[in-house]
Structure formats: C-alpha cells, structure tokens
C-alpha cells in the first residue's frame with residue numbers, strides 16, 4: 001500500500017496533517033501501538049523539518065507485511081553537513097520555528113533513535129531526502 | 140494520581156475531556172519544547188506546558204500523550220480543543236506558573252519521567 005502527502009513550507013497550522021492521516025491508517029491496519037508511535041514520531045519530525053527548513057515537499061509512505069518505508073522528499077536549501085545536522089543541539093531554526101516549540105536540534109537524532117534504518121541524502125540548493133524504515137514484527 | 144485530583148491540586152479548569160477524569164497519571168513531564176516532548180516514551184503521562192498552539196496537541200497526538208495542562212494562564216484555541224477532543228485528550232488550563240504547578244504535583248508524589 002502506498003500513500004502520498006504534500007507538505008507546505010512554513011505552514012505550522014498544517015504541520016502534522018500527513019503524520020496524523022498516516023497514523024489513522026496504521027491503527028486501522030492493527031499495527032502495534034508502540035510501533036505506531038515510533039513510526040509517526042519519526043514521520044512527524046521529518047514533516048516538521050520540511051515545514052520549518054525547506055520550501056515544501058512530499059511524503060511517500062509504503063506499507064507491506066514486513067515493514068513501513070517512508071520517504072520525505074523536499075525542495076529546499078539542502079543540508080550542507082549532514083553529520084553536523086545529526087548532532088543533538090545543532091539547529092538553524094528561525095525565531096518563528098522556535099516560537100512554535102521546535103528548533104532544539106533534536107529531531108534528526110530522534111528519528112534515528114525511533115527508526116530501524118535512516119538514510120539521508122541532500123544536495124545544497126536543491127533539496128533533501130530522508131528515508132525512514134521501521135520493521136513490522138512477523139507472526 | 141487520578142486526573143480529577145490533578146485538577147483539584149492545580150485549581151485547573153477542564154477544557155475538554157470532562158468525562159475522562161478517572162484516568163490515572165503515573166508521571167509528569169514539563170516542557171515548552173515540543174522537540175523534547177517527542178523524545179519521551181512514558182505511559183500514562185501528563186504534559187505540563189506553557190506552549191500553546193496547535194502543535195502542542197499535534198505533538199501529543201503523535202506521542203500518545205492523553206493528558207495536558209496548560210500553565211501560566213494560557214488559553215487553548217478552538218482548533219486546539221477540537222483536535223484534543225478528536226484524540227480523546229484531556230485538556231486543562233491552570234493559572235499557576237510552571238514552577239508552582241510542578242512543585243504542587245511533585246509534592247503529591249507523582250514521578251518525574253527521569
């Protein structure tokens with residue numbers, strides 16, 4: 001199954017809409033609530049990053065019996081130094097983003113902690129792509 | 140501690156979830172930083188926050204946080220209340236500062252997250 005959502009840059013009213021929709025789907029699919037939390041927290045961090053740092057993008061969520069694969073693809077400034085961006089505490093968030101309760105430089109690290117796999121690629125001046133994989137238990 | 144007692148302790152006004160005050164709270168986390176809240180993994184958590192916007196509720200939705208107290212006399216917007224209701228979140232408003240609200244709950248013996 002494949003679900004696609006568009007993410008608007010700068011729109012904090014809508015930030016989280018994609019995560020919220022996908023969470024409802026995962027619940028309907030009877031995915032374990034602990035695993036749902038890991039998936040949607042990762043997705044939400046990525047979604048807020050697109051709203052906060054990029055010029056818009058999209059999210060593609062794919063679910064099969066063994067795993068959930070999420071791609072967050074944005075058009076934007078890109079990340080010049082991914083290793084640095086991954087460090088807890090590093091943030092270039094604007095005052096507006098901080099006012100919304102974000103911008104502590106913890107998001108990417110939190111995605112890494114919640115996901116089974118995280119791949120980040122980015123080109124400065126073009127955009128950023130995150131791929132988040134969470135395995136589903138087999139029974 | 141039951142939410143009912145939390146409300147009494149903080150002299151809080153229940154904005155949404157009036158019928159769910161029998162719910163038990165085992166730990167409190169206090170933060171105005173949603174980045175921080177998203178790293179917490181605790182059951183039966185109560186969030187105390189002075190950050191009052193739609194992302195406060197969104198963050199709680201994603202983190203499975205079902206109980207929120209807004210401190211410093213901040214008021215929830217209609218959008219926040221609607222989203223809280225949709226997620227069966229109990230939302231309260233309290234006029235105390237964060238420090239006072241935390242102190243009162245700590246005194247009653249509710250655990251911190253860490």
Ligand SMILES: Nc1ncnc2c1ncn2[C@@H]1O[C@H](COP(=O)(O)OP(=O)(O)OP(=O)(O)O)[C@@H](O)[C@H]1O
Pocket residue numbers: 045049050052053054074076077078079085086090091092093101102103104105106107108109128174
């Ligand atoms: N999609 C993106 N496009 C451009 N830059 C990004 C993107 N995502 C992250 N970054 C850069 O990486 C930094 C660290 O991101 P991270 O999510 O860890 O923290 P944050 O978003 O600044 O704050 P927090 O996530 O704690 O609210 C950001 O401040 C920004 O400079």
Ligand SMILES: [Mg+2]
Pocket residue numbers: 045048049102103106107108
């Ligand atoms: Mg972030």
